Amino acid sequence: MGAKVGGASGGSMDEINVTPLIDIVLVLLIIFMVITPMTVQKLPTELPPKDDAPPPPPDPNKKQLMVAVYKDNTFALNLQPITEEKLRTELEAQLKGRVSDERNVFIDAHPDAKYEVVVHVADLSREMGAERVGFADLKDEGPVQLTPEQLLQMSAPPPADPAAPTP
Amino acid sequence: MGAKVGGKKGGAMADINVTPLVDVVLVLLIIFMVITPMLSSGVDLPLPPAKTAMEEKDMGTNLVIGVKGDGTVYVDKKLVELEGLIAEISLQRKDDAGKDRPLVIKGDRNATYKQFRAVVDEIHENIPYTDTLLLATEKPKDEE
Numbered sequence: 629m630g631a632k633v634g635g636a637s638g639g640s641m642d643e644i645n646v647t648p649l650i651d652i653v654l655v656l657l658i659i660f661m662v663i664t665p666m667t668v669q670k671l672p673t674e675l676p677p678k679d680d681a682p683p684p685p686p687d688p689n690k691k692q693l694m695v696a697v698y699k700d701n702t703f704a705l706n707l708q709p710i711t712e713e714k715l716r717t718e719l720e721a722q723l724k725g726r727v728s729d730e731r732n733v734f735i736d737a738h739p740d741a742k743y744e745v746v747v748h749v750a751d752l753s754r755e756m757g758a759e760r761v762g763f764a765d766l767k768d769e770g771p772v773q774l775t776p777e778q779l780l781q782m783s784a785p786p787p788a789d790p791a792a793p794t795p
Numbered sequence: 796m797g798a799k800v801g802g803k804k805g806g807a808m809a810d811i812n813v814t815p816l817v818d819v820v821l822v823l824l825i826i827f828m829v830i831t832p833m834l835s836s837g838v839d840l841p842l843p844p845a846k847t848a849m850e851e852k853d854m855g856t857n858l859v860i861g862v863k864g865d866g867t868v869y870v871d872k873k874l875v876e877l878e879g880l881i882a883e884i885s886l887q888r889k890d891d892a893g894k895d896r897p898l899v900i901k902g903d904r905n906a907t908y909k910q911f912r913a914v915v916d917e918i919h920e921n922i923p924y925t926d927t928l929l930l931a932t933e934k935p936k937d938e939e
Binding site: 646647649650653654656657660661666667668669670671672673674675677678697737738739740741742743744746747748750751754755763766 | 823824827828834835846853915919930931934
């Protein structure tokens, strides 16, 4: 760089013009210096109150939203297995129109569920309007997972007429 | 920089020799590129993405508890056992003004919920006012 190639007598300069290079490098340097004090992203979540304070009994009037995350990283909303897409729309619908104090979502995850998935559920709950996202107490066996038979029973408590498919 | 000052006839060159300047600046640039990822608070690990997280400048005010994917626990950048976690936190908790620094839990996205809860429950049991947790996340990369 900057080595003389041309002859002894002046005239046209054969040096590489390094000025633009220096400009770019200096600008890059400044960009890095500015970026360096980086940002932290913090997602607020809640833990259940400590053991000495008994948990408040579930209020039957307020519909509690309990999202279960199972071992295989699938979800359930209030025990009903649900896809992520459905979970989003369902949470949005349920949280809409609630006062701020009631916009709570609880997450009950299996010990072997992936942390990333749990955070993802907390994030999407907040995205769908949850004010507070809380973690339920950790149970060794994980959240209650209903068997297909129990689900069938739950989904059809009144013996509905099976021969009446509504359009 | 690099402006010709000397006469038209060759001989002595009057321009400033910028090569050492370029060298120095390039080296500085490389130093910054290498240091930048190391400067973030706490141990370096892959964070889970989240859209709704609150963003703030990392001025080193938070006390970062790291939970790596293999279950190891770090207070700031120091490896600790789960038993020694609380002692280490109380050691590092106070800032220069003697106030408690906010705790931030930096969990590896590949950790299991159990590993995360082990640390969080230990903190929650032993340190007052930790009902609300701050989880470190990163901006999702695949924004539409």
